[in-house]
Amino acid sequence: EAGVAQSPRYKIIEKRQSVAFWCNPISGHATLYWYQQILGQGPKLLIQFQNNGVVDDSQLPKDRFSAERLKGVDSTLKIQPAKLEDSAVYLCASTRGGPRYGYTFGSGTRLTVV
Amino acid sequence: DAKTTQPNSMESNEEEPVHLPCNHSTISGTDYIHWYRQLPSQGPEYVIHGLTSNVNNRMASLAIAEDRKSSTLILHRATLRDAAVYYCILRDALRNSGNTPLVFGKGTRLSVIA
Numbered sequence: 001e002a003g004v005a006q007s008p009r010y011k012i013i014e015k016r017q018s019v020a021f022w023c024n025p026i027s028g029h030a031t032l033y034w035y036q037q038i039l040g041q042g043p044k045l046l047i048q049f050q051n052n053g054v055v056d057d058s059q060l061p062k063d064r065f066s067a068e069r070l071k072g073v074d075s076t077l078k079i080q081p082a083k084l085e086d087s088a089v090y091l092c093a094s095t096r097g098g099p100r101y102g103y104t105f106g107s108g109t110r111l112t113v114v
Numbered sequence: 115d116a117k118t119t120q121p122n123s124m125e126s127n128e129e130e131p132v133h134l135p136c137n138h139s140t141i142s143g144t145d146y147i148h149w150y151r152q153l154p155s156q157g158p159e160y161v162i163h164g165l166t167s168n169v170n171n172r173m174a175s176l177a178i179a180e181d182r183k184s185s186t187l188i189l190h191r192a193t194l195r196d197a198a199v200y201y202c203i204l205r206d207a208l209r210n211s212g213n214t215p216l217v218f219g220k221g222t223r224l225s226v227i228a
Contacts, residue, residue, distance in 0.1 A: 004157075033215055042201060042218030043158065050213065091157050093216075099146040099207040103216060105157030 002026065006092050006106035014114055018080035021109045025073070025094030031055075033103070034067055034077050035091040043091055049075060050097070082113045118202045123223040126192045134187040134222055136202030141182050145204040148216065149176065149187050153198045158218075161187065161200070165207075197226045 005024040013019050025032050030051050035043035046065065048056040051072035060067065064083070069075040079086055089108040095101050119137040126132040138147070148163040162169055162176045164185075169176040175188040189196055201221040206214050 031213055035218075042199075042220055043216075045215045045217070048213075048215050055213065056215065093157070097213050099148075099205040099214075100163070102148070102160030102163065103150075103158070105159065107155075108157050 004092055004094055004104050004106035006090075006109055008109055009107065010110050010112075012112045012114060013082055015084055016081040018078065019082055019111060020076050020078045021090050021092075021111075023075045023077070023092030023106060025075070025092070026104055029094035029096055029104070030072070031095045031097045032069055032075050033093045033095075034075070035093065037089045037091055037108070039088070046077070079111075082111075084113050087111055087113045118204060118219060120200070120202055120219065120222045122220065123225065125225045125227060126189075128194060128226055128228050129191050132189040132192045132196070132224065134189075134200050134202075134224065135184065136186070137184045138202070138204055139183045141204060142206065144207040146207055147176065147178060147182075147185050148203045148205055149174070150201045150203065150216070150218075151196075151198040152201070152221070153195075158201065163205075192224075192226045194226050194228060197224055199223050 007022050032049040034046040037043040047060045047067045049069040052069050067077045089110050091108045093103040093105045095103045149161040150158040152158045162174050164176045177186045199221040203216050
């Protein structure tokens, strides 16, 4: 099966600019996650979707981050305005759901804010 | 989620077996034990998971202690391609209908020496 697709692969922006990341999960996977991974750390959950509804966004900095999953398939994550500390890799993952199924991660988008 | 403890780093010679330990002394009866690995510049990759019994797949074996308070990921013959950060993660089968997100720690950085 095709993997989780993410774009762009790399992005460099200046602070206070806005940026958007796109994710296309594996077909049929109802659950989608966005993670942020700062260099040297493990991934940290930002938001979880079940179909097109938000399940958990408690760790999403809502003053600057937003995410949506239209029609329960593709998802976009936006940052507006970006700060220097947002420099990280943004990972998208999808799963069928339930603890017996593994996650499939995309390769991520590496964001550098200068 | 119950927490796991892993060594920060380990080293192995190529073509030798590797045993990566994980302690999870506060594991509950409904927690699945998941292992993921992250190769350089890639998203995490599912390796294996189990509940009570030992598990084998094409990538690795998972040995779970009888009291479930620890587990060991076994790579039978390490290759250079196995150099990665390995994460041991618990997922509750009951909370949120089993759709609790993966919570990553710092993992174990495995180096493989040719």
